[in-house]
Amino acid sequence: MLTEPEIPLFNLVICISKALDLISPVLVNHHYQVAYIAYNLGVELGLETRQLNELAIAGAMHDVGALSLREKMNIMAFEMKNPHPHAFQGYHLLKMFEPFSELAAYVQYHHVPWDGGNGAAFQGRPVPLESQILHLADRTAVLLNRQTEVLGQVRRICERIEGKSGEVFMPRMVDAFRNLSKKEYFWLDAVNPHLDQILLQKLGTEGVKLNLERLLSFNQMICRIIDFRSHFTATHSGGVAAVAEELARLIGFSERDCRLMRIAGYLHDLGKLAVPTEILEKPAKLSEEEFNVIRCHTYHTYHILKDIAALDPINDWASHHHERLNGAGYPFHLEGDNLSLGARIMAVADVFTALTEDRPYRKGMAGETALAELQRMAENQALDHNIVSLLNLHLVEINALRIASQTASHAEYRQFDVIAKSYNGDQGNSSTRAI
């Protein structure tokens, strides 16, 4: 069970960072690379430990606002058009977690070109030095060719970066990069498949640790990152979390475990970050291949979370929500006693929420109609009969909690969506020239 002292924030960030790059082999380790390069540029520039930690976290999450596969691929091209929407969306997601309010601003401006000094400000606001560092780190990472050995690439990459000094990158930053680029270990680390371990060795024990309340608010932000990728899923995990927490409370879980259950609800679809929004939003029937991509999501959730031992119960409850008591679930085919009480609660909460919530293509079922479906699944030994009976007994109050949670996250999503759409145009100075 979760024990004090608390979970290092950086370890959590490293897990989420991995999830952001699962969507395509082209992206693998991109966020780790940007975190690593930005951190080392920061060292070269003499930044303090606290700034370096913030920079590494910002690097590890810098493209969190790129929602679709198309957008993610666009930003992996060295020369890119209209680069700011994903950066601004990332800012709005990251600032939901109060300790990230400062580093969210680094992410917001991570594609602002230096433009002979004009890039010290953007749309009337100062651009932090950290954004300039992220910018250079990010563009260096996209220049790395994963197919060939790295030391033979150094000259090409340096020429590319130095050729943009003053125009795209701050000259002081390019000087720091030039010094860094002379060190072979830097490049070898950057392409090391175990770069996450290298980052954890440097930063894993330092920095902020999260107590239960902070862990809850961090994961509420992660929940929004998962859900807000599509209007189809915009309120789903928040609803599941509310239902699962209340079912756990009624079953007699301790208050602490109820909070953990809420976190597990927030995270249960974490692996969906690996599913392109193009699939999540496809109006037509999914092909077998697309359906298989979706079916992988709980497997991913499991592997993303398993590196943090303190999250074990959360991982169990979150990752097994598509397992069924009769063994007909996936991907582990756990059955009977091998399926923990928490995982059974999550399965009920997930199905109930999925059936009752509104989707853009259909209205949600009434609570009673959804319950009848759950009872049928309990009769087939897919869901736990006792938990479904408990839901039946407290249907009105549980459904009210679900609606309250989903109404609140819907309001947040509307705001996010309006902001996101407002950035999808030409953005002030130099935006179309930005790389």
Ligand SMILES: [Fe+2]
């Ligand atoms: Fe970016």
Ligand SMILES: [Fe+2]
């Ligand atoms: Fe990037």
Ligand SMILES: [Fe+2]
């Ligand atoms: Fe779900």
